[in-house]
Amino acid sequence: MEQNSLNSIDRKILECLQEDAGLPVADIAERVGLSKTPCWRRIRHLEESGVLRRRVALLDRDKLNLGVTVFVGVKTSKHDVKWLEEFAKVVVNFPEVMEFYRMSGDVDYMLRVVVPDIAAYDAFYQRLIQRIDLTDVSSSFAMEEIKYTTALPLAYAG
Amino acid sequence: MEQNSLNSIDRKILECLQEDAGLPVADIAERVGLSKTPCWRRIRHLEESGVLRRRVALLDRDKLNLGVTVFVGVKTSKHDVKWLEEFAKVVVNFPEVMEFYRMSGDVDYMLRVVVPDIAAYDAFYQRLIQRIDLTDVSSSFAMEEIKYTTALPLAYAG
DNA sequence: GAATTCAAGGAATTTTGTTCCATTTTTTCA
DNA sequence: TGAAAAAATGGAACAAAATTCCTTGAATTC
Incomplete structure (x- = not known):
């Protein structure tokens, strides 16, 4: 059993979430070719294993006067x-x-x-x-x- | 009308979301002392004005062998x-x-x-x-x- | 001080996340 | 090789969250 190593689906999921962490699971599922339940479980597994550490908001430096x-x-x-x-x-x-x-x-x-x-x-x-x-x-x-x-x-x- | 400058509530919201972009609006609302509707509207406004650029997932470098x-x-x-x-x-x-x-x-x-x-x-x-x-x-x-x-x-x- | 504009909050609605269970696929090992 | 076990999948039911709607209260304008 491949406890750690990511297969190509997990990698695609991570690629999606690195781009947009707000994407609905259903959308990610579609992109990686799964239905939402198994996709959701893979995401949870990635969180539990610590590969997916957190989700954060990125702000605009210039708009906040931090140029x-x-x-x-x-x-x-x-x-x-x-x-x-x-x-x-x-x-x-x-x-x-x-x-x-x-x-x-x-x-x-x-x-x-x-x-x-x-x-x-x-x-x-x-x-x-x-x-x-x-x-x-x-x-x-x-x-x-x-x-x-x-x-x-x-x-x-x- | 203060189109741009953030008041202290907006700043608190941004601080929350910079830490955890997955936080439910209701939770953020409570922390900043608002009910969810006005809090949600402020978040949307921050998105629309571009201060809040995006939400992304942060991954673990070491676990992905990118040390x-x-x-x-x-x-x-x-x-x-x-x-x-x-x-x-x-x-x-x-x-x-x-x-x-x-x-x-x-x-x-x-x-x-x-x-x-x-x-x-x-x-x-x-x-x-x-x-x-x-x-x-x-x-x-x-x-x-x-x-x-x-x-x-x-x-x-x- | 009345009229207008703006922000707030509760409730209804819609969307999305999560669980449950049956089914299929893959793997294990006799 | 083939049956048993394990793991992954997907649809449907359920729960939680986001989003909208509408009313009320506060602030600002003139």
Whole structure:
């Protein structure tokens, strides 16, 4: 029994839901060539197994006056666990920080920060370095968002 | 009449939906202190005005074997419009590219790429440079995703 | 302060989600 | 190979949610 691996129907279902999580089950069922009951059960199974994590609303950045995206690179010499945990905790709690990664290579951490304007970014920056001691921080501003998607590339998914 | 600006109820509604787009209107209504009809109308209005763009399903990267995130910086000397459009078109069409920005400063473009493993990233990279002539490309690998959210910081929103 | 516009809420209706059960298909294993 | 078991399917019944309708209350205008 294939407990985990997705077959082509499950993949199609996920593709649909990545595009539009509000699609009625009946519509999805039709697209994937099933009737609604088995389709519904597959969706529930995908939820239970955790493949389908959640459904969220995506808002318009510009309409909400949040047009500025900044990528922040952080280099640090302090590599002790305690400092790291503190650092992570502080950063995670800023709602302006939408993504936060520990990196290999040039920078140690990378943040994607969203704010209304440069002034707000500066304010954010001040609040950040006030809470944690950061020496080497570099900020790169995005001039244009050419693509932003939450849809994972399922072509690979096995 | 305040055609655009959100009042505190609209913001609460958006906060709810950014967290869980599947929440029944009745539940949201209760949380924001309205009955379902006016709450439903506000949601529809937010949709119609485009503030609420869409509802999507978020999947589990690891469970789908897509654990590798790479940030790709591209520098280019070719700044003519034609090349740029071609470049953008090619990049956008790669499903592995989840984010794509034109940047100020050090690099001209930045991509966030999601793939199963390093080998798949290399394959992606080969396909990319095969399609467009890129000279200066740098790849940084994320070791750990500490935070990833699609929820915009609405504290600012006016 | 009356008229008008706008937002709200309860109830009815429609749509969609969910369960139930019988049937078909697939898999297992003798 | 073929019967038994397991798993998946689909239609119908049921439950829950979304959507509409209509009336009432509040705010704004002139």
